[in-house]
Amino acid sequence: xxxxxxxxxxxxxxxxxxxxxxxxxxxxxxxxxxxxxxxxxxxxxxxxxxxxxxxxxxxxxxxxxxxxxxxxxxxxxxxxxxxxxxxxxxxxxxxxxxxxxxxxxxxxxxxxxxxxxxxxxxxxxxxxxxxxxxxxxxxxxxxxxxxxxxxxxxxxxxxxxxxxxxxxxxxxxxxxxxxxxxxxxxxxxxxxxxxxxxxxxxxxxxxxxxxxxxxxxxxxxxxxxxxxxxxxxxxxxxxxxxxxxxxxxxxxxxxxxxxxxxxxxxxxxxxxxxxxxxxxxxxxxxxxxxxxxxxxxxxxxxxxxxxxxxxxxxxxxxxxxxxxxxxxxxxxxxxxxxxxxxxxxxxxxxxxxxxxxxxxxxxxxxxxxxxxxxxxxxxxxxxxxxxxxxxxxxxxxxxxxxxxxxxxxxxxxxxxxxxxxxxxxxxxxxxxxxxxxxxxxxxxxxxxxxxxxxxxxxxxxxxxxxxxxxxxxxxxxxxxxxxxxxxxxxxxxxxxxxxxxxxxxxxxxxxxxxxxxxxxxxxxxxxxxxxxxxxxxxxxxxxxxxxxxxxxxxxxxxxxxxxxxxxxxxxxxxxxxxxxxxxxxxxxxxxxxxxxx
Numbered sequence: 001x002x003x004x005x006x007x008x009x010x011x012x013x014x015x016x017x018x019x020x021x022x023x024x025x026x027x028x029x030x031x032x033x034x035x036x037x038x039x040x041x042x043x044x045x046x047x048x049x050x051x052x053x054x055x056x057x058x059x060x061x062x063x064x065x066x067x068x069x070x071x072x073x074x075x076x077x078x079x080x081x082x083x084x085x086x087x088x089x090x091x092x093x094x095x096x097x098x099x100x101x102x103x104x105x106x107x108x109x110x111x112x113x114x115x116x117x118x119x120x121x122x123x124x125x126x127x128x129x130x131x132x133x134x135x136x137x138x139x140x141x142x143x144x145x146x147x148x149x150x151x152x153x154x155x156x157x158x159x160x161x162x163x164x165x166x167x168x169x170x171x172x173x174x175x176x177x178x179x180x181x182x183x184x185x186x187x188x189x190x191x192x193x194x195x196x197x198x199x200x201x202x203x204x205x206x207x208x209x210x211x212x213x214x215x216x217x218x219x220x221x222x223x224x225x226x227x228x229x230x231x232x233x234x235x236x237x238x239x240x241x242x243x244x245x246x247x248x249x250x251x252x253x254x255x256x257x258x259x260x261x262x263x264x265x266x267x268x269x270x271x272x273x274x275x276x277x278x279x280x281x282x283x284x285x286x287x288x289x290x291x292x293x294x295x296x297x298x299x300x301x302x303x304x305x306x307x308x309x310x311x312x313x314x315x316x317x318x319x320x321x322x323x324x325x326x327x328x329x330x331x332x333x334x335x336x337x338x339x340x341x342x343x344x345x346x347x348x349x350x351x352x353x354x355x356x357x358x359x360x361x362x363x364x365x366x367x368x369x370x371x372x373x374x375x376x377x378x379x380x381x382x383x384x385x386x387x388x389x390x391x392x393x394x395x396x397x398x399x400x401x402x403x404x405x406x407x408x409x410x411x412x413x414x415x416x417x418x419x420x421x422x423x424x425x426x427x428x429x430x431x432x433x434x435x436x437x438x439x440x441x442x443x444x445x446x447x448x449x450x451x452x453x454x455x456x457x458x459x460x461x462x463x464x465x466x467x468x469x470x471x472x473x474x475x476x477x478x479x480x481x482x483x484x485x486x487x488x489x490x491x492x493x494x495x496x497x498x499x500x501x502x503x504x505x506x507x508x509x510x511x512x513x514x515x516x517x518x519x520x521x522x523x524x525x526x527x528x529x530x531x532x533x534x535x536x537x538x539x540x541x542x543x544x545x546x547x548x549x550x551x552x553x554x555x556x557x558x559x560x561x562x563x564x565x566x567x568x569x570x571x572x573x574x575x576x577x578x579x580x581x582x583x584x585x586x587x588x589x590x591x592x593x594x595x596x597x
Contacts, residue, residue, distance in 0.1 A: 003045050007071050008038035010080055011064070016095050017083050019102030020109070028102075034064045046072055090116030097146040098498040107132060121147050142466070149497055156194035157242055158496045159563065160526030163188070165222065165238055166198055172220040173200060173246065178208040180251045185261035189333045191566035193496055193529055198244040199261055203254040210248040210306070217246045232304040252310040253285045255319040260284035266338035267331075274326050274342070286316030287325055334569040339537075351572045354548075356565055358575040360583060361390035362558060364435060364458050364489055364521065364549035369414055370395035371403035373554040376421055380430050382555035390429040390584045392456045393418055397445035399437040400462060406434070408450055415453055429584045431455035435489055440464035440471075442478025444485070451484035456591060458521070458549075460489030465501050473504035480509070480518045483595050487519040487547050487579070492535075496527040506535060510542035517594040519579045520544055522571075524564025525551040536571035545590075546571075547579045 015031035037059050038045075048054050049072040054065045063079075070077035084092060087109075094105050094117055108114040111132055114123055123129050124143055166184050173182040179202045183189070186199035204210050214234035218226045227235040227243065234246045249257040260268065260283065268282075275282040281293040285305045292312055300308055315321035320330045328345040332353055335341040344350045362383055366372035374382070376393055383391040395414065396405040406414065411434060418432035433456035437445040444451070444459060451457055459479045467475065479485055491509070494501030513520055520539050523530045528551070531539065536546060548564040550557055568578065575581040579590060 003072070004038045007045065007068055008035040010071065010077070011035035011038065011067075013092065013095065014080060014083055016102040017087060017092065020087055020091055020106045022106065030061070031064070034060055038068075049073065088115040090119070093117060094120065096150065097143075098149055098495070099142050099146050104135075107134070117147065117150065138466070145500070149499070156196050156497075157240075158527055159188065159191065159193050159195060159529075159566075160496075161240065162195045162198055162242065163563075165240060165242055165244075166200070168222060169198075169217075169220055169238075169244060170200060173202050173213070173217060176202075176213055176216060178205055178210075178213050179203065180205045181254065183258060185247075185258055186263060189262045190264065190336055191334050191563075191570060193532060193567075195242075198242055200244065200246045201254070201258055201261055202246060202248050203251040204248050204306070205251065210304075213248050214246060232306070249284070250305050250307075250310075251317070253305055253313075253316040256282075256286040256313075256316045256322060257284045259319045259322050262333050262336065264337050267336040267342070270338060270342050271322075271326065274328075278326070280314060280325075282322070282326075286310060286313035287322050288313055332569065334566060335572065337570075351574045353569040354565060354573050354575050354578055354581065356561065357387070358578070358581045359388065359548060359561065359565075361388050361392070361429075361580045361587065362550060362552070363392045363433075363456060363487060363547050363580050363587075364394050364523070365391065365552040365558065366395050366403075366435070367393055369393075369410065370400070370405055371553060376418060376430065377424065378555055379552070379558065380421070380425050380428050382558050384425055384428040386559055388558075389427065390431060390587065392431040392433040392458075394433040394435040394456070394458050397434055397436045399439065399445045405437075405445075408446065411446070411450065412453070431587075433457055435460055436485075437462055438475060438479045438488075440467070440475065442475040444479065444482060448482070448484060451482070452595075454484070456487075456587065457485050458487045458489040459485040460521075461491070461493045461502060465493040465499065467502060469503055469505060472502040473508055476502070476504055476509055477512050480512045480516055483597070485518060486591055486594065487521050487549075488513070489521045489549070490523040490528050490530040490551070491520055492530050494528070494530050494532075496529060498527060501530065506538060507542070510539050510544050513539070514543040514545075517545075517590065517597065519547050519590075522546055522548045522564050522567050523551050524548060524561045524567075525557075526560075526563055529563055529567050531567070533567050533570035536567060536573065540571060540573060540577050545579050546573060546577055549580070 011031045012035045015028040018028040049069050054068060067077045067079050091105055091109060094100060108120060112123055112128060114120050129135055129140060166188055170182060170184060173179055182200060182202040185201045187195050188198060202213060211231040214229050217234050218229055218236055222238050223236045224239045225237040227237060232248045236244050238244060272282045275287060279290055281288050281290045285300050310316050315325045323330050329348050329350050331341050331345050365379055367374060367376050367379055380391050396403040398405045398407050415432050418430055422430040433454050435458045438459050438461045479488060492501035520531060522536055539546060548561060548568055550561050552558040
């Protein structure tokens with residue numbers, strides 16, 4: 001998170017506090033506007049403050065500029081702290097509950113004296129929230145879900161939050177002179193969507209003391225608390241309350257160590273069993289003949305693997321050698337979940353997983369016509385700079401009023417605009433589409449006479465995401481059946497650690513999507529990542545075609561596709577399973593087949 005984004009969060013909190021207090025709405029709107037400006041602006045706040053040039057930011061008043069200066073220079077603001085202290089601190093924490101806004105929090109506080117999440121949970125369990133105006137059975141159920149999801153979020157952090165922390169710490173470790181190389185391990189390397197603890201592995205150069213590395217690690221920016229520190233391992237807690245473990249190993253056994261600490265536990269158990277069948281022992285220090293390992297085990301453990309002779313190890317320095325010596329094709333980290341990958345590797349039948357360079361186009365993005373930040377041409381130029389061959393402009397449909405969704409007249413004008421601009425950028429095809437809302441009953445936000453004029457249609461659920469399974473199934477099936485719908489965008493509408501989204505009968509959805517020629521999206525935008533890896537794997541097994549789209553609302557967003565690719569890789573997806581790994585001719589053929597089936 002950038003400095004601008006951190007301060008934007010503080011302004012959003014101040015706006016919420018004003019709402020909780022019941023202050024005039026214009027006050028909270030002013031802080032919300034500042035937060036939005038800081039989020040959207042590509043600026044260096046520290047530089048502006050240093051040059052006393054904050055006035056160059058339009059729309060930020062004198063008092064807000066003073067708060068920004070305080071945060072930049074001192075890391076705190078008396079105005080913020082004074083406002084925060086005007087209500088119980090537990091109310092501010094309640095803002096982190098998904099789906100619970102300032103007005104609801106104010107209602108609980110004033111009518112039931114609730115001042116914390118713990119008190120809210122207790123009141124909910126005892127039925128003390130019944131009878132509150134606007135708080136019906138569905139709202140109570142939603143509150144219970146939010147509290148449960150908070151409990152999960154406290155133990156496992158979403159990957160989108162962990163990656164930035166990992167990047168900063170990993171850069172720091174790689175900068176140590178004593179370190180030969182360093183990488184993330186554990187569930188982040190496997191690209192799970194939520195992370196418990198972050199694991200970092202460092203290879204120590206010969207002749208150096210590991211204590212120097214671990215000691216320095218505990219002083220890196222962002223470290224709040226030291227949990228443990230020794231010559232080969234350090235554990236810390238970051239400012240965001242994430243536990244991070246650093247392990248230091250000799251370069252000679254780095255391959256075995258990165259394999260071991262990447263996991264998963266279930267995957268490693270099967271690998272060790274395979275080693276035992278071959279008279280070998282596999283551990284974090286290497287792959288050994290069992291008799292050889294028994295002879296040196298005590299020495300290796302006593303020295304934590306440092307300063308010993310690895311020349312007799314069957315494999316240790318390179319990760320790929322571990323798999324090769326066990327008669328296995330190399331298994332990519334994303335697949336290491338004991339879901340049949342070892343058996344496939346033994347038969348040399350592992351999928352050739354999709355990689356970023358396989359993607360040829362973007363099928364789902366937004367412009368200033370709705371809630372995006374860039375024009376059609378700016379988005380197209382950015383896509384071309386990323387090496388893409390085509391882009392589909394899919395602004396929101398009319399029901400998304402909050403996102404400035406396009407009324408039919410505006411969409412018809414945008415169709416003309418795209419037709420006029422297509423061909424302006426060498427090597428880039430610009431198609432006109434729409435992200436059309438799938439309404440609660442499964443009908444679409446535009447009539448077919450509008451949809452048929454588009455090159456490509458992404459149909460997505462945005463509201464009524466708590467429907468029961470039967471209604472959710474019929475809703476999605478109706479959209480899939482429409483001849484003009486080419487992709488179901490973020491099919492569940494879930495947000496990681498925030499809401500579960502729709503839970504239809506997936507076997508029926510997959511069957512219909514495959515039969516009709518309708519793709520299902522892996523939305524790369526965090527915290528969506530929807531479909532998730534389990535559903536994407538099942539979809540591929542059912543014969544469905546997937547897309548990987550950024551749902552970009554800015555030019556920078558077009559490049560943020562890696563988490564979507566990670567989901568696809570965890571699902572075992574190959575380029576042939578992904579629609580936008582095909583050419584523009586393939587896209588046009590996909591559309592035409594469904595329209596004329």
